[in-house]
């Protein structure tokens with residue numbers, strides 16, 4: 479890996495890139511994951527690379543929904559695996575969620591590599607690939623009968639595609655993490671966290687540690703009051719305002 483000087487003004491961003499490149503080298507991250515990351519980076523840039531209030535609202539509602547769920551599952555692809563493995567392990571423990579590998583660029587060998595990689599961070603990982611989500615054409619249809627197949631709430635980080643709609647058709651609630659508020663997945667999810675996963679997951683772990691003590695009624699109120707369309711609209715408005723502010727500074 480290239481050594482990035484800590485004093486570099488783009489240190490965090492460059493470190494993320496290095497992790498993903500290393501992920502590709504290990505066979506965990508898909509080459510296409512680098513392109514997908516570039517799209518995310520661009521949105522992060524125009525959001526000012528910080529967690530906004532609308533994202534905190536979504537993160538809180540997401541944690542409440544996961545704590546209330548009977549079978550919450552965190553779906554992990556090759557990007558999420560290398561960017562936030564420690565936080566995936568922590569969140570799954572605090573909210574009692576299973577962790578399942580689900581990828582678009584599928585091969586049994588790659589799924590095995592992601593599982594082995596994640597297990598080093600002390601979590602159990604489902605990869606049975608013994609059930610199919612009817613209605614889905616892509617490889618994401620291949621799921622674990624103890625995981626996504628029976629889940630009532632699925633956390634879906636970093637994907638813009640066809641799965642969210644089908645998960646919903648199967649009666650599941652979907653929480654997306656996607657820096658792009660315009661993506662198909664962002665628009666279809668029940669809760670969309672428009673934040674970088676490297677900030678979103680640590681925030682969610684912190685919130686979950688506090689909220690796990692709350693009674694169900696309090697958590698239910700948070701979920702009931704949450705309005706995803708409003709949050710997405712706020713995200714787009716804030717992007718616009720941020721860009722206008724930057725333009726004024728030139």
Ligand code: PTJ
Pocket residue numbers: 507508510511512513514515516517518519521555556557561580581582583584635636637638639655656657658661673674675676
């Ligand atoms: O590991 P696989 O085979 O499942 O492949 C994973 C990728 C990411 C290649 C696959 O899911 C894909 O092609 O994703 P998309 O359709 O490009 O969507 C990725 C979405 O994640 C985009 O809307 C990006 O804006 C967003 N994104 C990328 N990096 C981040 C992000 N959102 C939050 N945090 C990030 N770090």
